[in-house]
Amino acid sequence: MPHFTSYDNAALHYRALGPEGSGLPPLVCLAGGPGRDAAYLGDLGGLAERRRLLIPDSRGTGASPTAADPSRYAFPHLAEDLEAFRAHLGLERFALLAHDAGAATAQAYAATYPDRPTRLVLISPGSHLQGELPDDAPDIFASRSHETWWPEASAAARRLAETSDMTEVRDLLPRAAPLAYGRWEAPQRAHAAAEGEQLNPVPRAGFWQGVDEPARQTLLAGLREVTCPVLVMTGGRDAVAGVRAGELVAASFADGRTHHLPEAGHYPWIDEPDRFRRAVEEFLHAP
Template identity: 40%
Template structure:
């Protein structure tokens, strides 16, 4: 079911709900991709009511009058507007990929409003971390026997060298899926029609992130935190996710075997079991 609410600047934003139980607010990645690609997160809706946000200018949400509000720090304020709309004292948050940055920005600005925090194959720009060539090589070399590997490797080298053509990005797509099968190919083919390119370019612009403030907020955070990496994910290699985990006291870091950047597609049962176990844990006592 689709619902709407009004953001801090008057922009009408949409979200859909699916499932039952305590709400889990889900922030999509891309950045700035229609949340449709999340589906029902591999059946996670059987355990929670998923409140899946379409960020401004994506999906069924309106385009803002001021496009500078596509920047991630403003998107954090959209989450706060959603919390108020839902009438919740605290939010359990799920952030996928670039959506993890949005969740981290929100945690930095509204620390007392965050309950459980689940970051899945997270982007780490908000804390100033980036994947090294060595970390990426760890996940690419294990795919060497795949028929698409030679072309994908050449394309990746061209992207790293600054020649990031659409053809090159298409060629490296298999590195983001645990299995490059028909389902993965269909999921990837839908991306171009789901992403707001202008918004994506603005998302991480100057002023979007304050890594020192976010690191401090995470160091002080006492809520339950799950960081889930895909074993063969080029986008958020497990070594990078482990570095993020080192910034969060008592964070639980899980590597899903055989998974890429969309672990609910690669093994829905394993994914939902990990998330459900985390979400069902008793909450830590309030500070």
């Protein structure tokens, strides 16, 4: 598996999917979780069929080693890993896609290096960085109470909010999983089944640490200096992040816009792969 050397000499690994020499610029893709193995991104609904996807394993996930210093798990430090990855690839500028918590890393990167991204695609982001936690995700979840999986998923979601024991978390995640998807069929079940083993609790716990209010405000100010187009994709059935969070994230950029998939959940490339792929490619190809 290929690797690159980051700013502190850590050897971090990455995967490359899709054809070389396709004539299309590569797309760097960041996983979320936080602290989740990037394998859950798969080929992003078939994006890798025509375009090269470059997917780093963040510290302590996938094939990348754990960090000797826990502060390296904080998302602004992960943004510095991304800059080292860019330099390793020899890319002056590049398109960047990020999902879930990875969108915070992508925003920190764009705020720090505003001239590097050519396009920024943020999938199902939260709005923690924006300092607001919209409450529409619980409403989306409650609106699906007529579905057969809902009673068990609801009880599991409540318990997940109360426990930090990873053994219990891994047991609860499959029960709560339907709330993250637009529907609960074979592709969704297969995708959800791997989540428990893909999470590393240490990077997960360190992701939001060490970012005080002045640092947050500095990052938000930096987002206004980002000149590249930004697409924020939301799912109408996303009971994890909701829809409003994506709207707040898009509004943080000078050229931010949203693309809404009403039937998708938190993983739109699983629920609506064709619509997801088409929306991303159209955005990447737009003048």
